[in-house]
Amino acid sequence: MSGPAILQVENLAKRFGGIVATDDLSLEIAAGELHAVIGPNGAGKTTLIAQLSGQLTPDSGRIHFSGADITTLPMYRRSRLGLARSFQITSLFLDLSVLDNVALAVQAHAGHSFRFWRDARREPALRDPARAVLVRAGLSERADQPASALSHGEHRQLELAMALASAPRMLLLDEPMAGLGPEESSAMVTMLRALKGKVTILLVEHDMEAVFALADRITVLVYGRVIASGTPDDIRANAAVREAYLGESEGAHV
Numbered sequence: 001m002s003g004p005a006i007l008q009v010e011n012l013a014k015r016f017g018g019i020v021a022t023d024d025l026s027l028e029i030a031a032g033e034l035h036a037v038i039g040p041n042g043a044g045k046t047t048l049i050a051q052l053s054g055q056l057t058p059d060s061g062r063i064h065f066s067g068a069d070i071t072t073l074p075m076y077r078r079s080r081l082g083l084a085r086s087f088q089i090t091s092l093f094l095d096l097s098v099l100d101n102v103a104l105a106v107q108a109h110a111g112h113s114f115r116f117w118r119d120a121r122r123e124p125a126l127r128d129p130a131r132a133v134l135v136r137a138g139l140s141e142r143a144d145q146p147a148s149a150l151s152h153g154e155h156r157q158l159e160l161a162m163a164l165a166s167a168p169r170m171l172l173l174d175e176p177m178a179g180l181g182p183e184e185s186s187a188m189v190t191m192l193r194a195l196k197g198k199v200t201i202l203l204v205e206h207d208m209e210a211v212f213a214l215a216d217r218i219t220v221l222v223y224g225r226v227i228a229s230g231t232p233d234d235i236r237a238n239a240a241v242r243e244a245y246l247g248e249s250e251g252a253h254v
Helices: 045-053 075-081 098-110 117-122 124-136 152-164 182-195 208-214 232-237 239-246
Strands: 005-016 019-030 034-038 060-065 083-086 170-174 200-204 217-222 225-230
Touching: 005 045, 005 200, 019 045, 019 060, 019 200, 019 225, 034 045, 034 208, 045 083, 045 170, 045 200, 075 083, 083 152, 098 124, 098 152, 124 152, 124 182, 152 170, 152 182, 182 200, 182 208, 208 232, 217 232, 217 239, 225 232, 225 239
Parallel strands: 034 200, 034 217, 083 170, 170 200
Antiparallel strands: 005 019, 005 060, 217 225
């Protein structure tokens, strides 16, 4: 890693009956890096993100974020420390405008004591940051349109904008390219590339073209265990990755 670790995961384990979802998993992510986690279905990627975000409590092991032990902290306290999970939102406020959706996220993070949505709609302290976030998410031209008018890919961008509204130090992204067409995927890659270095990102993604285009480092999971971690070039050249995850011979290209 090129900088100090903002996230340290030590010997994390999570079991569901006889299924081992994460198995003695250790991981470090440097501040400012985009770190991808890849692996076949059932490798434990989403379970890892669920434990990092506080949705699940590990059976054993420790999680440190920005020097604090967050292993047993609830999700809202992790959010206050600057850890945000995107694409966890199951429904947007489709009848409200794109700007209104983000302004609500700004309000929730800021803890303003506004009692009515009407107040939030008129409050520059909420609207101005929301507009700035929409610029970062590539949705500024859609700000005044209802969220229901957005495409599936733009819904993903809006969910990311709402996560960015909390001014996170680190984003946990679980398959942001899932279900996107080629143009939408390209737009998402462009947006994530623009965020690199400005916010630490842990990216779980099946789109290998996007992973290798974006990641500073990549960790490969198989059956809940780390089998390799390194730069994209390291991962491309790793025979264990080819054998266990990519299913390719040593002469194939990743």
